[in-house]
Amino acid sequence: MINEGTRIMPEPGATGTQRTPTARATPQSVAVWVLVALIGAVGWGVLALSRGEEISAAWLLAAALGSYAIGYRFYSRFIANRVLKLDGTRATPAERLDNGVDFHPTDRRVLFGHHFAAVAGAGPLVGPVLAAQMGYLPGTIWIVAGVIFAGAVQDMVTLFFSTRRDGRSLGQMARDEIGPVGGAAALLAVFTIMIILLAVLGLVIVNALGHSPWGVFSIGMTIPIALFMGVYLRYLRPGRVTEVSVIGVALLLLAIVAGGWVAESSWADFFTLDKETLVLWMIGYGFFASVLPVWLLLAPRDYLSTFMKVGTIALMAVGVVIAMPTLKMPSVTDFATRGDGPVFAGSMFPFVFITIACGALSGFHSLVASGTTPKMIQKETQVRVIGYGAMLTESFVAVMAVIAACIIEPGLFFGVNSPAGVIGTTVQSASAAVGHFGFAISPDALAQAAKDVEETTLLSRTGGAPTFALGMSEIFSSVFGGAGMKAFWYHFAIMFEALFILTTVDAGTRVGRFMLQDTLGNVHKSFKDVSWKPGVWLASAVVVGGWGYFLWVGVKDPLGGINQLFPLFGIANQLLAAVALAVCTTLLVKSGRLKWAWVTAVPLAWDVAVTLTASYQKIFSDDVKIGFFAQRDKYQTGIDAGKVLPPAKNMDEMHTVVTNATVDGVLSALFAALIIIVLLDAARTCFKAVSDPGAVRLSEVPWTESKIIAPAGLIATAEEKAQLAAAGLDGGGGRVKDPVA
Amino acid sequence: MSGAVRGALAKARYYVREFSGEAAYDRYVAHARSHDPQAEVLTRRAFERARTDAREADPREGFRCC
Numbered sequence: 001m002i003n004e005g006t007r008i009m010p011e012p013g014a015t016g017t018q019r020t021p022t023a024r025a026t027p028q029s030v031a032v033w034v035l036v037a038l039i040g041a042v043g044w045g046v047l048a049l050s051r052g053e054e055i056s057a058a059w060l061l062a063a064a065l066g067s068y069a070i071g072y073r074f075y076s077r078f079i080a081n082r083v084l085k086l087d088g089t090r091a092t093p094a095e096r097l098d099n100g101v102d103f104h105p106t107d108r109r110v111l112f113g114h115h116f117a118a119v120a121g122a123g124p125l126v127g128p129v130l131a132a133q134m135g136y137l138p139g140t141i142w143i144v145a146g147v148i149f150a151g152a153v154q155d156m157v158t159l160f161f162s163t164r165r166d167g168r169s170l171g172q173m174a175r176d177e178i179g180p181v182g183g184a185a186a187l188l189a190v191f192t193i194m195i196i197l198l199a200v201l202g203l204v205i206v207n208a209l210g211h212s213p214w215g216v217f218s219i220g221m222t223i224p225i226a227l228f229m230g231v232y233l234r235y236l237r238p239g240r241v242t243e244v245s246v247i248g249v250a251l252l253l254l255a256i257v258a259g260g261w262v263a264e265s266s267w268a269d270f271f272t273l274d275k276e277t278l279v280l281w282m283i284g285y286g287f288f289a290s291v292l293p294v295w296l297l298l299a300p301r302d303y304l305s306t307f308m309k310v311g312t313i314a315l316m317a318v319g320v321v322i323a324m325p326t327l328k329m330p331s332v333t334d335f336a337t338r339g340d341g342p343v344f345a346g347s348m349f350p351f352v353f354i355t356i357a358c359g360a361l362s363g364f365h366s367l368v369a370s371g372t373t374p375k376m377i378q379k380e381t382q383v384r385v386i387g388y389g390a391m392l393t394e395s396f397v398a399v400m401a402v403i404a405a406c407i408i409e410p411g412l413f414f415g416v417n418s419p420a421g422v423i424g425t426t427v428q429s430a431s432a433a434v435g436h437f438g439f440a441i442s443p444d445a446l447a448q449a450a451k452d453v454e455e456t457t458l459l460s461r462t463g464g465a466p467t468f469a470l471g472m473s474e475i476f477s478s479v480f481g482g483a484g485m486k487a488f489w490y491h492f493a494i495m496f497e498a499l500f501i502l503t504t505v506d507a508g509t510r511v512g513r514f515m516l517q518d519t520l521g522n523v524h525k526s527f528k529d530v531s532w533k534p535g536v537w538l539a540s541a542v543v544v545g546g547w548g549y550f551l552w553v554g555v556k557d558p559l560g561g562i563n564q565l566f567p568l569f570g571i572a573n574q575l576l577a578a579v580a581l582a583v584c585t586t587l588l589v590k591s592g593r594l595k596w597a598w599v600t601a602v603p604l605a606w607d608v609a610v611t612l613t614a615s616y617q618k619i620f621s622d623d624v625k626i627g628f629f630a631q632r633d634k635y636q637t638g639i640d641a642g643k644v645l646p647p648a649k650n651m652d653e654m655h656t657v658v659t660n661a662t663v664d665g666v667l668s669a670l671f672a673a674l675i676i677i678v679l680l681d682a683a684r685t686c687f688k689a690v691s692d693p694g695a696v697r698l699s700e701v702p703w704t705e706s707k708i709i710a711p712a713g714l715i716a717t718a719e720e721k722a723q724l725a726a727a728g729l730d731g732g733g734g735r736v737k738d739p740v741a
Numbered sequence: 742m743s744g745a746v747r748g749a750l751a752k753a754r755y756y757v758r759e760f761s762g763e764a765a766y767d768r769y770v771a772h773a774r775s776h777d778p779q780a781e782v783l784t785r786r787a788f789e790r791a792r793t794d795a796r797e798a799d800p801r802e803g804f805r806c807c
Contacts, residue, residue: 098772100771100773101765102795104768104772106759110759110760120806121805169801234762238786238787238788238790239788241762242763246760293793294797295790295793367801367804368806371801371804382807448745450768492769503805508804511800514801530797530799531798
């Protein structure tokens with residue numbers, strides 16, 4: 001089906017491009033866009049000029065939404081019409097290969113929901129919270145600017161190229177279009193990134209649930225609820241997803257409420273688990289969840305988490321708009337310049353960009369944009385709204401996470417997000433340490449905050465989820481239910497994040513296992529057979545063992561697991577973005593779009609600068625807070641001299657620090673090496689394409705005429721409505737019926 | 742119930758069914774019957790089984806991000 005190498009540097013659009021009609025600007029539309037620009041500008045103005053006083057979150061929303069509207073209206077349109085030349089006359093894979101199951105033209109409004117639900121997870125809720133240690137401004141600027149010029153561009157361009165290749169995956173495109181070396185490096189990158197990602201997400205959950213009987217009970221209950229739903233869908237009423245999801249969500253809410261009763265009952269001790277025990281449970285869960293049949297646990301859990309995700313995010317947006325809380329965090333804290341923050345070490349450049357990751361530019365999206373979505377897209381012109389539009393929505397979720405983190409007392413924020421090695425384990429020591437950072441909070445206030453949400457302690461609940469939950473409970477309780485509901489909303493938010501994360505742990509372990517089986521299959525054939533049980537068990541055990549190791553280490557690390565591992569996760573994610581952007585840039589060059597290659601080359605250059613600077617500092621910095629090998633040297637010297645250096649409390653912990661720092665340092669070096677390999681190989685391919693255009697081989701599917709009429713954007717324009725009406729189609733669009741002869 | 746409310750409810754139902762994947766079976770049957778109205782089709786039970794089992798075989802379909 002794929003037409004290898006017959007087309008030579010095609011002129012994009014030469015095949016009967018239907019240019020999106022350039023609407024002449026009416027005075028009304030000019031007035032509207034001037035107003036939108038003004039709203040955004042005023043929002044940024046207030047954010048930039050406020051000094052010392054607390055401002056309303058409304059300004060942050062105005063700045064973000066105004067910028068998104070401008071970015072979508074102008075920049076994504078430029079990319080659609082001038083760079084990619086989206087072709088409304090070209091049939092998509094969904095139209096050509098329609099089999100009614102995995103390839104089928106899907107209503108763009110439904111596909112937007114699918115794509116958004118697939119790309120948005122816990123990432124955009126975690127990174128921005130951690131980055132709030134530098135104040136709300138640096139994070140917000142990157143979330144908004146990053147998505148407009150990098151993240152949404154990556155998603156849209158990847159979706160476009162994959163759609164032109166029948167939905168090929170990123171790894172396949174890297175191999176086909178860059179070469180075998182770049183392709184192999186990209187595959188290895190995806191695998192190692194998956195391991196780190198799962199470990200960090202697991203750590204977020206463990207830190208939120210440690211010593212929290214309420215949380216452990218309600219999240220534990222999701223397993224029997226999902227099993228029930230799975231059996232229901234398999235045997236009782238196959239395919240009735242909506243009704244079983246409604247039942248599931250009702251049971252879930254009951255589980256959250258019941259968690260409160262359990263926490264106050266004599267069962268509380270049974271559900272009070274320390275972090276080490278939780279890690280063992282997570283590892284066991286991860287293994288069994290990934291070898292159990294999909295229908296029993298993964299599929300129903302996925303339905304639950306999707307319903308909760310879409311519902312809660314919508315509720316959160318409404319809550320923020322109604323409550324309009326004020327931001328208590330300073331716009332920029334001293335940690336931004338000094339680089340010695342307790343949440344993560346390092347200065348604003350590059351570590352704010354590394355930490356935020358998902359909300360602004362997420363490499364993982366390229367895996368979704370090059371898998372399922374291209375097989376379902378109805379019209380090529382819809383690449384803009386699905387690729388660019390859904391990523392803007394995810395960025396908006398990240399902005400809400402910034403708001404949630406910045407409306408709580410800064411003193412509380414640092415109490416929750418600093419590791420125990422820095423602030424101690426009592427409210428007194430925490431209050432003193434946080435006061436030392438320059439944020440006053442009394443021991444009583446710290447204790448009261450925990451009591452309000454019915455937790456024994458909130459100190460050092462690092463990882464972002466508890467902070468987000470505190471902010472969300474603050475907003476929700478002021479809108480729905482009052483202060484008495486705070487504990488419910490806190491645990492609701494924890495549940496909401498835990499659901500995503502457990503789904504990702506299960507799905508991610510399966511993907512990792514699949515990749516491993518595929519690779520091992522080259523050595524021993526049976527591994528390729530995905531139903532060969534010993535292969536499945538062995539590969540699952542390797543993947544779970546990989547992330548389980550980092551999770552265990554993260555919990556035991558005296559320097560704080562999140563502090564050590566989150567930067568690695570960020571670097572890994574941004575590395576994957578570099579791979580995706582390199583593939584996109586190579587394809588722009590190879591497809592005769594050299595003139596526009598900067599659209600992905602500039603974000604690529606920025607991303608590489610950020611990622612390599614961060615890797616360099618993590619490997620070579622002399623500052624023991626930042627450099628892994630500097631840490632290793634310091635603690636090794638301590639061991640040699642027989643001295644115990646804080647925050648380690650004994651020789652065992654000293655050895656732990658040395659081992660962890662070495663492993664993390666080696667991993668940083670591996671990531672950096674992979675980026676460099678992919679980039680060099682991509683540069684070689686681009687250079688070859690430019691110097692000898694005649695030899696370019698593109699694996700693009702040839703043009704076939706599209707018989708589908710459907711609007712490009714979520715809302716049909718007047719012109720599109722007229723077209724639909726003339727063809728006798730409803731708002732969802734569809735195939736033009738053959739004229740009756 | 743007025744026509745507008747009925748229309749809105751039908752629309753909402755359409756989106757929920759499409760979004761949740763509940764409409765997948767109807768789509769499959771319609772697709773199979775569009776070429777041959779007498780075509781043999783799987784039962785709903787068998788179809789839903791095949792659909793989840795396909796995910797088992799290649800877990801990259803329907804992958805969720807971080």
